[in-house]
Amino acid sequence: MGARGKHRLTSPSPQPAAAHIPLLRIEPSKGWVSLQLRELWVYRELLYFLTWRDVKVRYKQTALGAAWAIIQPFFTMLVFSLFFGRLAKVPSDGIPYPLFSFTALVPWTFFATGISLSSSSLVGSANLITKVYFPRLTIPFATLLAGLVDMVLAFLVLLVMMAHYHVTPSRHILYLPFFVLLALVTSLAVGLWLSALNVQYRDVRYAVPFLTQFWMYATPIAYPSSLLPEPWRTLYGLNPMAGVIEGFRWSLLGSRNEPGPMLIASSCAAVLLLVGGAFYFRRMEKTFADVV
Amino acid sequence: MPIPAIRTEGLGKSYQIRARSARYKTIREALAQGWRRIPAMFRRGEKRQTRETIWALRDLNLSVNQGEIVGVIGRNGAGKSTLLKLLSRITEPSTGFAEISGRVGSLLEVGTGFHPELTGQENIFLNGAILGMKRIEIERKFDEIVAFAEVEKFIDVPVKHYSSGMYLRLAFAVAAHLEPEILLVDEVLAVGDAAFQKKCIGRMEGVAREGRTILFVSHNMGAVRELCHRAVWLDGGRICRDGHVDDVVRAYSSIQVENSFTHLNHEFGFTIERIVLKNEAGESTMHFVPGESMAVEIHYQADRPIFRPYVWMTVQSLWGTCFAANMILDGHRPEVLKGRGRLTCTFRSLCLLPQDYTIVLAVRASDGQAIVPPQEVASFVVSGDLRQFGFLGDNLHVVAPRSVPVVVPYEWTMPDGTVIPIQIGTGMEEVVRRR
Numbered sequence: 162m163g164a165r166g167k168h169r170l171t172s173p174s175p176q177p178a179a180a181h182i183p184l185l186r187i188e189p190s191k192g193w194v195s196l197q198l199r200e201l202w203v204y205r206e207l208l209y210f211l212t213w214r215d216v217k218v219r220y221k222q223t224a225l226g227a228a229w230a231i232i233q234p235f236f237t238m239l240v241f242s243l244f245f246g247r248l249a250k251v252p253s254d255g256i257p258y259p260l261f262s263f264t265a266l267v268p269w270t271f272f273a274t275g276i277s278l279s280s281s282s283l284v285g286s287a288n289l290i291t292k293v294y295f296p297r298l299t300i301p302f303a304t305l306l307a308g309l310v311d312m313v314l315a316f317l318v319l320l321v322m323m324a325h326y327h328v329t330p331s332r333h334i335l336y337l338p339f340f341v342l343l344a345l346v347t348s349l350a351v352g353l354w355l356s357a358l359n360v361q362y363r364d365v366r367y368a369v370p371f372l373t374q375f376w377m378y379a380t381p382i383a384y385p386s387s388l389l390p391e392p393w394r395t396l397y398g399l400n401p402m403a404g405v406i407e408g409f410r411w412s413l414l415g416s417r418n419e420p421g422p423m424l425i426a427s428s429c430a431a432v433l434l435l436v437g438g439a440f441y442f443r444r445m446e447k448t449f450a451d452v453v
Numbered sequence: 454m455p456i457p458a459i460r461t462e463g464l465g466k467s468y469q470i471r472a473r474s475a476r477y478k479t480i481r482e483a484l485a486q487g488w489r490r491i492p493a494m495f496r497r498g499e500k501r502q503t504r505e506t507i508w509a510l511r512d513l514n515l516s517v518n519q520g521e522i523v524g525v526i527g528r529n530g531a532g533k534s535t536l537l538k539l540l541s542r543i544t545e546p547s548t549g550f551a552e553i554s555g556r557v558g559s560l561l562e563v564g565t566g567f568h569p570e571l572t573g574q575e576n577i578f579l580n581g582a583i584l585g586m587k588r589i590e591i592e593r594k595f596d597e598i599v600a601f602a603e604v605e606k607f608i609d610v611p612v613k614h615y616s617s618g619m620y621l622r623l624a625f626a627v628a629a630h631l632e633p634e635i636l637l638v639d640e641v642l643a644v645g646d647a648a649f650q651k652k653c654i655g656r657m658e659g660v661a662r663e664g665r666t667i668l669f670v671s672h673n674m675g676a677v678r679e680l681c682h683r684a685v686w687l688d689g690g691r692i693c694r695d696g697h698v699d700d701v702v703r704a705y706s707s708i709q710v711e712n713s714f715t716h717l718n719h720e721f722g723f724t725i726e727r728i729v730l731k732n733e734a735g736e737s738t739m740h741f742v743p744g745e746s747m748a749v750e751i752h753y754q755a756d757r758p759i760f761r762p763y764v765w766m767t768v769q770s771l772w773g774t775c776f777a778a779n780m781i782l783d784g785h786r787p788e789v790l791k792g793r794g795r796l797t798c799t800f801r802s803l804c805l806l807p808q809d810y811t812i813v814l815a816v817r818a819s820d821g822q823a824i825v826p827p828q829e830v831a832s833f834v835v836s837g838d839l840r841q842f843g844f845l846g847d848n849l850h851v852v853a854p855r856s857v858p859v860v861v862p863y864e865w866t867m868p869d870g871t872v873i874p875i876q877i878g879t880g881m882e883e884v885v886r887r888r
Contacts, residue, residue, distance in 0.1 A: 185557070187542060188550035210582040214568060214575075221570045292565045293583055294542040364481075447545040450538065451468065 194443050201296050208299045208306070215307035230311035231318050233274075234266035241266075245383045254385045254416045257326050264413055265382040265406040267319055268344045271312040272351075272402055273373045279304040279352030280359050280369050287453045297446050298439070301356040305348050312341075323413070333412040340408035347401040347431045353438035357445045360453050381406055385416075386423065398426030401434070455518040456554070458635050458666040459540065463549030464513040465690075466535050467506050509535040511690040512549070519555070519634075522667040524681035524698055526674070526705055532690040533670045537561060537637045540668070555634030555666065558585060562639070564624030569613035573604055573623055576612055580627045594630045601652075602626035622649055629656045636660060639670045651771075651855075654679060672829060674702050675771050675809035675854070706739065706834065714830045721824045722756030723790070728814070728831045741803055742837035744878035748799040749812060749831070758791040761819040765827075766798060769811045770858045776800075786819075804877040806858045807836045843875045 201208075220226040238259055245251040246258030253261035279301035283290065286300050323330070359365035380402045389397055398404050398420075404427020407420040420427075510532040517523050525533045538544045540551055541559030566583040567576050577598055581591040591598075599605055602623040604615070612620055638657070657680055661667055671677050677684060677698060684701035686694040694701050716725040729737050729750040741747055749766065763786060767777040778798045780786050787796065815827035839849055846852055862876035 183554065183556070185553040186550060187539065187546060187553065189546055189548065206588050207582045210579050210588075214571065214579055217575070218568055218570050288562075289566050289583065291538075291543065292561045293559065293585075295583065295585070450544040 190447060192444070193440055196439055196443055197296060201298055204296050204299055207295055208303055211299055211303035212306040215304055216310050219307060219311075227311075227314060230270075230314040234263060234270045234315050235318060237266055237270075238263040241383050251384050252388070254387055254410070256328075256410070256414050256416055260322055260326050260328065260414065261385075261410070262383060263319055263322055264409050265380075267312060267315045268340070268405050268409055269377065269380065269382055269402065270315060271308050271344060272348045272405075273377070274311065275305045275308045275348040276351045276355060277369050277373060278308070279348070280355035280365055282352075283356045283360050283449060284363075284453060290453050291450050297449055298353070298442060301352045302349060305345065305352055308348075309345070319413070328414055330413050331415045333415065335412075336408070337412045340405050340412060343401060343408065343428060343431055344405045346435050347405065350401075350431060350434035350438045353435070353442045357438075357442045360445065360449055376400075376402065379403075391422075395422045395426050398423030399430045401427040401431035403427060404431075457516045457552075458519040458521070458555055459515065459517040459551065459553055459668070461513050461515045461540075461549065461551040464510060464515075464536075464539060464546055464551055465508060465548035466510045466532075466539055466544065467508045467547045469506060508690050510539065510546075510687075513690075513692060515685065515692065515695075517666060517668065519666055520664045521683060522661045522669065522681045524677035524684040524702075525668060525670045525687060526672070526677060526684055526702065527687035527693070531687040533687055534561070534639055535690075536687070537639050537668065537670060541637050553635060556585075557635045557637065558631040558633030559637040560584075560628045560631070560639065561637070563621060563628050567612060567620070567624060570611055572611050573599075573602075573608040573615070576623070577627055580624070581630075584628060584631055585633070586631060590632075598623075598626045598630050601629065601656075618649070625649070625653055629653065629660075633665070635666045635668075637668045672811070672832070673771060673809065674706060674832070674834075678702055706832075716825050716828075716830075718824050721759060721818070723759060723816075723824050724754040724756075725814075725825060725830070726752045726754055726793075728752070728812070730812075730831055730833055739831070739833045741833055741835050743805060743807065743835055743839060743842065744802055746799055746801050747803055747833070748797050751796045751798075751814070752793075753790060753796065754793045755790045758789050759818065759824065760789050761786045762790060762824060763817040763819070764796060764798075764814070765817070766812055766814045766830075768800070768805075769813055769829075770805075770808050772858055775805065775810070775859045781817075802878045803835060804860045804862070805835045806853045806856055806860065806877075807834075807839070808854050808858050809834050810858075839877075842877050843873065 220229060223229060225232065241262040242259045246253070246262070251258070282301045282304045283297065289295075289300070290297065355365055355369060379400055381397075386394055386397055386403055386407050404420060404424045407416075408424060408427075410416040411420055513532075513536065525536065527533050535544075537559060538561070539546050540553065541557055541561070543559075543561075564580065566580055568579065571579065574595075577595065578588070578591055582588065599608055602619070602625070604619050604623050607615065607619065612623065615623070654676060657667070657669075661680065667680075669677065669680055681698045683696065684694075684698040684705075685692055686701050686705050694704055714725065714728050718724070729752065730739055730741075731748040731750065732738050732741060733746050735748075751764070763780045765777065765779045765781060767779075768775045778800070790796070809832065811829045811832040813827050814825060814830040815823070816825040818824055839853060844853075860875070860877050862874070862878070864872055864874040866872050
């Protein structure tokens with residue numbers, strides 16, 4: 162009996178079957194625990210409903226509603242184009258600067274909004290955490306998934322801009338879903354770390370805006386990563402968002418700047434960050450209800 | 454041989470209480486603490502003494518069979534809610550283990566996750582999913598839930614526009630349609646209006662008849678007795694008594710006479726030391742007969758004088774509030790509460806049917822700040838023969854505990870001119886005897 166993992170539901174069967182009664186053992190856990198991805202799968206409908214709630218509620222009490230999903234990256238793009246593109250004459254890999262920066266701002270806004278919302282998501286759901294059991298991973302995850310809707314809206318604007326500048330995507334666009342996935346993985350990784358840390362240390366709330374700003378300068382949004390020579394460029398890819406953004410530009414705008422080795426670095430970094438974040442999250446999970 | 458649905462062995466839960474009562478820490482504190490810990494790491498066997506361990510639940514061995522309905526009773530802080538939180542996996546035990554066979558549904562609160570901006574319909578789906586229902590299951594029961602909550606007309610309105618009654622009805626309706634094999638319920642029946650509470654209890658009884666296992670935490674002894682066959686009395690995190698519901702409830706009630714309630718407000722330096730209920734003869738008791746007078750004595754200690762506070766108390770039954778004594782309404786306030794003293798409210802005649810009641814007390818400063826927020830401070834039981842007051846209905850013992858408890862004196866004038874007065878209170882024996 163002792164060898165069994167804690168919280169293992171032998172079967173999620175809702176039937177009060179006499180033949181097969183799921184036996185659940187609840188006992189103290191020590192150290193690092195299993196991720197219980199199977200259980201997360203069992204609760205996929207909850208993930209769907211929480212995401213759906215976040216989408217519905219996000220802009221309900223705002224005057225401009227979902228327009229915010231566009232306003233934010235669009236105006237940042239205008240500012241960047243004026244100061245970096247026009248005045249500072251930052252190179253843009255031969256792409257019109259507004260398009261160059263907006264393509265980066267679409268995934269970046271998703272990432273920045275995502276980590277800031279998901280870092281406070283657990284604390285904001287204290288009423289749920291202290292009253293009902295479900296895999297807590299669903300909370301920051303749902304917050305991020307809801308952000309995808311915003312990204313789609315901003316993406317539509319990007320398509321309009323591409324048409325305006327007569328840029329037609331090449332067959333590389335087939336790789337775009339991979340870069341979206343990489344953005345999601347990165348955001349989830351950072352979101353898991355921050356949300357779990359925020360339960361223990363409320364400093365996180367103050368650190369996140371600073372972190373986001375810092376990270377933005379360390380990411381090729383206003384400038385191209387081609388400014389860096391190899392091998393520094395590959396090393397630069399350890400910032401997964403660098404890989405995401407150069408990937409977006411390459412697949413959509415056909416920039417000559419192929420992300421290649423940089424992308425491998427980005428993918429590895431993102432996956433490591435996610436696995437670490439998920440295990441840290443699971444380890445801290447048992448204390449959430451007591452501390453939050 | 455009965456199969457245990459819930460079995461715990463040595464189950465315990467401890468909390469670390471820091472000397473400073475901060476619930477979460479900052480990184481600065483953690484770093485400072487880590488720094489201070491470095492020398493200690495070199496001295497082996499040394500433990501940090503700054504924390505105090507509180508055992509919310511300790512060494513609990515409990516076995517509940519399938520189909521059993523067990524009431525869990527005890528004072529606030531006795532570990533009742535902790536037990537439910539452990540069994541529903543919200544928090545993890547510190548020692549021991551629990552084994553559960555069957556799908557668990559826990560109702561520690563109704564309306565968990567309700568979002569005010571979403572409509573009734575949207576909230577049913579969201580709340581259902583949070584409680585662990587499948588989407589298809591919610592769809593199947595949707596109409597039933599709406600009908601149970603009596604909110605058909607408002608189902609597409611955001612719940613922020615609901616009245617509190619409608620909100621609670623909808624919240625409970627979703628919860629009531631959970632169909633787990635094991636249901637853990639915490640005090641959620643103490644909401645809503647009287648008619649709805651009855652409906653909820655009816656629903657729970659229905660669930661019970663289907664052979665499900667229920668663990669039911671409540672302060673309402675009437676509800677516990679009505680629903681459960683077995684009761685477990687927790688005190689200080691341990692089982693104090695476990696057995697037939699009537700025995701356990703009686704034993705529990707008998708020690709609840711006085712001294713059961715204390716309240717301390719640091720900010721105002723105000724302590725309620727105890728609440729004493731006295732009958733007509735001036736004896737401290739919690740048992741009253743219909744029509745008797747009841748004095749509620751508030752024994753307080755005010756370290757700093759509190760000028761012209763408002764005191765408010767209500768007598769509650771399963772049906773909700775029966776009546777109140779309210780200084781905000783009557784305007785008579787004590788000039789000052791200073792040092793140790795006593796404030797008494799005497800209800801002249803308890804025109805109440807034999808049922809269980811609780812007293813809710815609140816004290817506010819003259820500027821409206823809560824000194825004692827509204828809370829249950831005492832409970833009492835009314836029991837006795839109603840026939841002497843002119844109640845001659847069949848099966849009185851069954852009907853009376855389920856009727857509206859407050860009886861304002863009334864009389865019937867029959868077509869033939871006979872007048873039949875009904876009044877719970879002294880002096881009626883005379884009238885009844887003459888008849």
